[in-house]
Amino acid sequence: MTIDELERLLAQQPVAVLHRLARGRVHRHFRAGKRRLIELLLQHSSQNLAGLESDVQALLAERQGQPQPPPASTRTAHRAPSPPQKRVPHRGGEPESSEPAVSLAGWLEGLGVPAPQPFVPDPWQQEALAALSETDVVVSVPTGSGKTYVAVEAARRAMEDNRTVIYTSPLKALSNTKFTEFSKIFGADKVGILTGDRQENGQAPLLIMTTEILRNLLYDAASGEIDVRLDTLGLVILDESQYIADPERGVVWEETIIFCPSQAKLLLLSASIGNPQDIADWLTSIRQTTSRLVRHSKRTVPLRAGYLHPNGKLAPLFKTAAIPAGHPNHLHPEAKRLFLEYEEETMPSGRSRR
Amino acid sequence: MPPSIHPVDLIAALRLKHLTPAIVFLTSRRACDEAMESFDHADIVLPPARQEIIAAALDRVIAHYPSVAEHPLIPTVRRIGVAAHHAGHLPSWKIAIEELMRQGCLDAVFATTTLAAGVDFPARTVVITQSSIRKSRDFTDLTIGEVQQIAGRAGRRGKDQVGFAVITPSPYIDLGVLTKGLTGHPESIDSQFTITYPMVLNLLKAHPHEQIQGILAKSFAQFQLNQRAELLERKLDTLHVQMEPYGPRLCSDWITQWQTFDQARRQRPHRQHVKQQESPELTARFHFMTSGRVVGLARGRGIVLRQYRSKGQRNPMISVLRPDGAVTECPAATVAEIFDRAFECDETSAFPWCSAASFDELHYQLTELPTRLPTLPILVPKESDPLPDAIVQSLGDFPCPTCSSRPACQKDVVVASRLRQEQQRHTKSIQALRASLWHRFQERVEVLQKFGYLTPSAHLTDDGEWARLIRIDHSLLITELIRAEAFAGADPALLTGVMASIAHDDDRPGAFPRISTGLSSLLGQVRKLAESLSPYEDPPLLRADIAAVAERWIADPTLTWIGLCRLTTMAEGDIYRLLARTLEFLSQIHTLHGTHPSLADSAAKAIALIRRGVLEELP
Numbered sequence: 001m002t003i004d005e006l007e008r009l010l011a012q013q014p015v016a017v018l019h020r021l022a023r024g025r026v027h028r029h030f031r032a033g034k035r036r037l038i039e040l041l042l043q044h045s046s047q048n049l050a051g052l053e054s055d056v057q058a059l060l061a062e063r064q065g066q067p068q069p070p071p072a073s074t075r076t077a078h079r080a081p082s083p084p085q086k087r088v089p090h091r092g093g094e095p096e097s098s099e100p101a102v103s104l105a106g107w108l109e110g111l112g113v114p115a116p117q118p119f120v121p122d123p124w125q126q127e128a129l130a131a132l133s134e135t136d137v138v139v140s141v142p143t144g145s146g147k148t149y150v151a152v153e154a155a156r157r158a159m160e161d162n163r164t165v166i167y168t169s170p171l172k173a174l175s176n177t178k179f180t181e182f183s184k185i186f187g188a189d190k191v192g193i194l195t196g197d198r199q200e201n202g203q204a205p206l207l208i209m210t211t212e213i214l215r216n217l218l219y220d221a222a223s224g225e226i227d228v229r230l231d232t233l234g235l236v237i238l239d240e241s242q243y244i245a246d247p248e249r250g251v252v253w254e255e256t257i258i259f260c261p262s263q264a265k266l267l268l269l270s271a272s273i274g275n276p277q278d279i280a281d282w283l284t285s286i287r288q289t290t291s292r293l294v295r296h297s298k299r300t301v302p303l304r305a306g307y308l309h310p311n312g313k314l315a316p317l318f319k320t321a322a323i324p325a326g327h328p329n330h331l332h333p334e335a336k337r338l339f340l341e342y343e344e345e346t347m348p349s350g351r352s353r354r
Numbered sequence: 355m356p357p358s359i360h361p362v363d364l365i366a367a368l369r370l371k372h373l374t375p376a377i378v379f380l381t382s383r384r385a386c387d388e389a390m391e392s393f394d395h396a397d398i399v400l401p402p403a404r405q406e407i408i409a410a411a412l413d414r415v416i417a418h419y420p421s422v423a424e425h426p427l428i429p430t431v432r433r434i435g436v437a438a439h440h441a442g443h444l445p446s447w448k449i450a451i452e453e454l455m456r457q458g459c460l461d462a463v464f465a466t467t468t469l470a471a472g473v474d475f476p477a478r479t480v481v482i483t484q485s486s487i488r489k490s491r492d493f494t495d496l497t498i499g500e501v502q503q504i505a506g507r508a509g510r511r512g513k514d515q516v517g518f519a520v521i522t523p524s525p526y527i528d529l530g531v532l533t534k535g536l537t538g539h540p541e542s543i544d545s546q547f548t549i550t551y552p553m554v555l556n557l558l559k560a561h562p563h564e565q566i567q568g569i570l571a572k573s574f575a576q577f578q579l580n581q582r583a584e585l586l587e588r589k590l591d592t593l594h595v596q597m598e599p600y601g602p603r604l605c606s607d608w609i610t611q612w613q614t615f616d617q618a619r620r621q622r623p624h625r626q627h628v629k630q631q632e633s634p635e636l637t638a639r640f641h642f643m644t645s646g647r648v649v650g651l652a653r654g655r656g657i658v659l660r661q662y663r664s665k666g667q668r669n670p671m672i673s674v675l676r677p678d679g680a681v682t683e684c685p686a687a688t689v690a691e692i693f694d695r696a697f698e699c700d701e702t703s704a705f706p707w708c709s710a711a712s713f714d715e716l717h718y719q720l721t722e723l724p725t726r727l728p729t730l731p732i733l734v735p736k737e738s739d740p741l742p743d744a745i746v747q748s749l750g751d752f753p754c755p756t757c758s759s760r761p762a763c764q765k766d767v768v769v770a771s772r773l774r775q776e777q778q779r780h781t782k783s784i785q786a787l788r789a790s791l792w793h794r795f796q797e798r799v800e801v802l803q804k805f806g807y808l809t810p811s812a813h814l815t816d817d818g819e820w821a822r823l824i825r826i827d828h829s830l831l832i833t834e835l836i837r838a839e840a841f842a843g844a845d846p847a848l849l850t851g852v853m854a855s856i857a858h859d860d861d862r863p864g865a866f867p868r869i870s871t872g873l874s875s876l877l878g879q880v881r882k883l884a885e886s887l888s889p890y891e892d893p894p895l896l897r898a899d900i901a902a903v904a905e906r907w908i909a910d911p912t913l914t915w916i917g918l919c920r921l922t923t924m925a926e927g928d929i930y931r932l933l934a935r936t937l938e939f940l941s942q943i944h945t946l947h948g949t950h951p952s953l954a955d956s957a958a959k960a961i962a963l964i965r966r967g968v969l970e971e972l973p
Contacts, residue, residue, distance in 0.1 A: 023539055110515045111372055111478075117512075143506025144476055144517075172934070173445060174474055177452065196938030216825055222560035223822075242499070242543055244574060250546035255553065258572045271503055274542035282577040301509030301517045305536050308481070308522040310359040312367045317521060317533070328533040342523050346357050 003042060006053060010038045017059055020326060021052065024274055024295075044277075047131075050123045051296040058298040062322055103332070107304060107316040125150050128267075128294040129157070132235075136266040136283050136291035140276035145300045147269040151237050152185060154267055159190070159205050163234025168211040168256070170243045172196070178239075179208050203229070211238065211252050218259040233264040241268040244279075262288055272297060297325075307335035309342065358483065358524035361389040362396040365436060365462050368479060369398075373518055374461040376479035377507055381524075382488075383925070386438040386464040393430050400435050400461075408432050408459045415453055419446035421915070421968045435461040441468075442925030444968060458513070467496075467504065479518040480508040485531040495528065499543075501535025547575030547791070551891070552829050554798045555807060555814060555822035563812040570791045583787040586780045593777050600770040603759045609770050612763045615754045635734045640670045642692050642730055645708065646699035646716070648723065649674065650691030651684065655723065657697065657716050659707040661686070673707055677720050681706050693727040801890045805834070820949040824942050828856050830891045831884050832939075836946070840879060841953055846960035847909040848873050849953075850936060852880055853943070853960075854904030855896045857935040864923035866899030867906050877901055903929065904936055908963045915967040930968065937964055 010018060015034045018041065022029035026040045045052040121129075124141065128150050131137050139147060155165045167182070169175050172195050179193045179200075192204030194213050207229065214236070221230050236256075244253040260266055266287070268279065272295075280293035305317035315334040324330045359367070361378075368374050380386050400408070409432055416423045425447055431437045437460055439451045454460050455475045463477070467487045482504060486493040496504075509517020521532055557566055570576060605611050640661065643649060647658045649672075656674035659681060664671050670686035697719050700712040708716065754760055802808045807818035814822065821833040835841065841849055851873045869877075877898055884893035903922055906913060919926055940957045947954035 108371060111518075112515055113513055114515045119512075143503055144509060144511065146511060173448065176445070176449070177474055196934070196941060212825075219556040219560070219822075219825070223556065224560075245543035245546055247546050251548050251550070251553075254545065254547055254573050254575065257574075258569065271499065271506070272540045273499060274540045278542070278578070278581070279574070282574050285577060286572040299506075299509070299517075300511055301514055303505060303508055303517045303519060305505075305533075306518055306520040308359065308364070308367060308520050310357070310523065312359065312363055314367065314371060314520070317536075323536050325537050326539075328530065328537045331533065339523065339529055346523075346525055 003049070006049065006056070007038060007042060009056060010041065013056075013060075017063070020059065021055055025052075025277065047292050048127065048294055050127050051294060054124065054296045054298050058296075059325075062320075062325060103316055103334075104314060107306065107321050109321070121149060121153075122146065122300070124294050124296050125153075128292075129153050131292040131294065132265055132267060133157075135289040136268075136287055138241075138268045138270070138276055138280045138283065138291060138293045138295075140270050140273055140279075140293070140295040142272050142297060142299045145296075147239070148181075151239065151267070151269060152182070154235060154237065155182075155206055156186070158235040158265075159186070161234060162232070163205075164229050164232045165206045165235045165237065166214055166229075166233065167206065167208045167237045167239065168214050169208070169239045170211060170246075170249065172210060174239070175208050175210055182206060182208065211243075211249075211256055215252050215256045215259070218256060218261075221261075222259060230261060233261055235265050235267060236260055237267045237269065239269045240271070241279075242270040242273050257283070258286065266291075307332070307338060309338045313338065359522050361392050361436075361464070362398060364481065364522065365393075365434070366398050368481075368520075369461065373479040373520065375455060375458060375477045376462045376481055376520075377475075377477045378462055378464045378481040379467045379483060379504055380464055381467065381484050383440045383442045383466055386440050386466060387442075389464045390427055390430055390436070390438045393434050393436060396434060399433050404435065404459075405432055408435060408454065411454050411457055411459045412450070415450040419450060419971055421446050421971055422450045424916075431460070435459065436464070437462075438464045440464075440466045440927070441931070442927040444926050444930050446968070446971060448927075476507050476510040476517075478508065478510065478514050479520055480505055482519060482521045482532060483524045483527070485528040486526070495531045496535055497541055498535045498538040499540040501532060502540060505536060545573065545575035545578050547573050549791070549794045549798050550829070551798060551802060551807075552822055552825040554795065554802060555818055556825070558799075558808065558812055559814055559819075559822055566795060567792050570795060573791065576791055579787045579790065583784045586784050586787070590777065590780045590784070593773055593780070597770070597773050597777065600766055600773070603763065604757055605753065608759070608763055609767065609774055611752075612754060612767050613771060615752045616767070618752070636670065636687055638734045639689070639692060639732055640686050642732060643672050643686055643689065644696070645701050646697045648693040648695040648697075648720075648727065649689050650693060650729075652688060652690060655693075655720065656682070657699075657720050659699070659716075660701065675706075675713070675716055675720065679717055692730045692732065694730045695723070695727055801830075805830075807833070820946050823945045826857075826939055826942055827859075828891065828894050831856065831880075831887055831894070832943075834883060834887060835880060836943075836950065836953065838883065840876065840883075841956065843952075844876065844956065846956050846963060847905045848876055849943075849956050850908045850940065850960045850964065851901035851905035852876060853939040854932055854936040855880075855898065855901040856894045857939050858897060858900045858932055859895060860928070861895060861897075862924075862928075864899070866924075867902045867921040869898050869902040870905060870909075873901055873905055874898060900932065904933065907933065908960055911963065911966070933964055933969055937961060937969075940964070 010021075011034075015037070018034060018037045019029060022032075022037060022041055025044050026032070026037070029037060029040065032040055041052065122145075124139075125146060128137050128139050132154050139150060141147060151167065155167065158165045167178065169178060175193060175195055179191060182191045186206060189201070190204055191206045191208065192201030193199070194202060194207060194209040196210065196213065217227060217230065221227050238253065238256065241253060244250045257266065257268075266283065268283075270276065270279075273279075276293055276295050280291050283291035303323055304321055305323050307315050307317045309315070315338060316332045317335050318324050318327075319330045319332055364378065365374075365376075368376050378389070380389065399405075412422070412428065412432065421444060422428075427437060427447075431454075437451045437454070439448055451460070451463060452475045455463060455477065463475075467482075467484060482501075486495050487500070505519040508519050519536065521527075521529070523529070557569060561569060600609070602608070643658050643661050645659055645661075649656055649658055651674065654677055656676050659673040659675055661670065661672045663669065664685075671683060672686050672689070674682050674684060676682055697716055698712065699716060700709040701707065702709055706713055754763070757763070799808060799812055802818070803810060803812070806815055807821050809815055817833070817837060821829070824832050826832070835852075841852075851869075855877060877896060881896050884896060887893065899922075903918070903924065906921060907918055919929060922929070924932075940961050943957040944954050944961065947958075
């Protein structure tokens, strides 16, 4: 989609949609009118049009999916003749009875294993990788959308250039998992690990460590202790970099980023956070190149929310099958009823609910 | 209806709807363990084919990590395909479970919400049972980011077309928090930059003092402070515009001039006013008219039974027991003297305001009182100072009463002074925002200079040179201990014990082995030092029982892991983490081999001794 097409598409949307898109992208967007808002949106995400586009599509899909709560009458009619459900029957692989309400069936629709497909990287993944050849990149995407793929590909490319890659994670357990994972991908001789109490293959081109260890390495380098690994350092990947807001350890991430040698590219991978633009702006202000923000909020595997009553009854949580972003009150009537019932029963007697 | 769904029913319900594999997030480790126990006699066993798959997968993991083999949960895992995964387990167990989950062998894993970030394996379904988690001591609501982090584990790429986040209620759940979390936009994150002693030392080692401010300015903290400062500067700009009509008039600083004049003008009539409020003297004295107190009234003495305030005017009142046995009510203002004598009085909430026994006792005491009694010296606070007389007298000298711009000044002063106040406030906070990091850095520098790690010109001293290598929490305490030669000649076990007690920051109680006398006296010294350092650094918990656990592991090389676990009630995972963290601290001490060879040697020995059994097996 070109800029013009995107602009036309945006112009067709109601202004509320535009404001939702602008959240986190445009500072004080609520002040702007529609015209100005579109301008600002395009201007602020000129670096990341693909991300904006995917968010627009997600919003559109969601708005189309919304108005479809099934009529209540059919549901009750449907349920009446069916036998009362027995609790906790074990039926391993049996096909499930058509017992639940229509909407529940709709909610469960699509459950299952997708047909195997050749892996095709998402546009945002390619965009992040392309940008990384020139500058630092901040990635803020939902949990489970494939940040690891970006890390692996970026590491592979840097290693092909005979550059050292350092990958840091906040937890030792995560470091260990990644060590095993990367060893499988790149071969055991290419991957090393350094944690507070473990050092293995410390001269490998791909080093996995906790962020504290990298910070210490950088401090030692700054005070004149020469470390060859830092000379050839081409890429530093900081996974789970939302830890920068951790009350106790956040400072370590800041130190690491401040002292990261300028010849090495930074790749910050983080879960969805509210202000990734701030992080990118900060990087731009202290590093030599303008850093690129890659963000999107659409999950690769769509998520649905359900409500399971203590008596074993399952209901969709929201009116729509997908999670209605920005509408926490669009609850499914069944889930609402069940939860009210639950609250009434579990509240200490003699106290009213509000 | 049960307050929350039974784990067995939960798994059955999920299986029925084909919502497995699932991660079930529970409030606490104990909840996870209890959930696992409830499967002991459950009949929802897996078909034999799947049990075999799990057994085979387990065997493959056990080949790598032998410690998994003895885990008590293994039968449940094999039979039912559910497992627990929380911080109380050994890392090897957690790795095993993660591996089984990745291979799709398990139906459900029970995990704690606290460790949601550490749960790095996806499932088809995530079950959420609570809306708050324990942080330090209190329960706080989950943030939007946390809810999304938890829900994000649902849906495996390539294995699921959709993921499910299922909420099942338990007591104290707030559905609103969760629905908001699922549908909301994650919160902004803020910098948590702090300036630590090792940071100061390392910065000063590599850069001259003058450059540091520039380096601190590169932090995300300063970036965000600047953002706030810019916001304030913009406000300041608009204030400047608003202030324009209130520029200099006949006198250049007319706002201050008018305010002083106004204050002086108000002060004078105010002094002639009849005080409506009770006098400060009465307020001071009223505090002493407590029940049991002997007071002197216009006619005779009495003992105060209670004090209260009258209903309409809220005058201070007291109920008094008179010598004739009557209980009278009188205003506190009529009390002439308050004597330095008070009796025990058993108060009650109804007439006669004390129990019958103490009423009789008080009545007796009152009649038996000597004729002369000392009175209580009561300090009465002085009335607040009026404006200095000079100003009041010079009221005639103010130009304001006859000034031609007086009406304008009088009209504008409210708005103008508010604007000016705001301006001053903003200017101050901008200054603070711009310079706060630097000030905090300077504070740290001063402390380090005081202790002799830095020279007055902010260069590293000899002590500073090695102290900068200790880059862990409580670094000041550790370096001071080394300087005080607390570890001189200490064997590895003692060193490990002390390091463990410094490293451990959990106050979970439990039963622990007894501590040796050598370690206990050494810990006593450490505590004293930590106490004296408390103005500069928060002292660690320094638990003796924790020190004893670590000491045992080092001192007795024949002790097995199981044996160590039997000595305490600590969970396996906690012991492991304690020893791993102690290892980190020891390896920092080991870096001092250049300046403190014997200490580094002792640390090296301790490291070698810690690494055995389970600790050797794993990263």
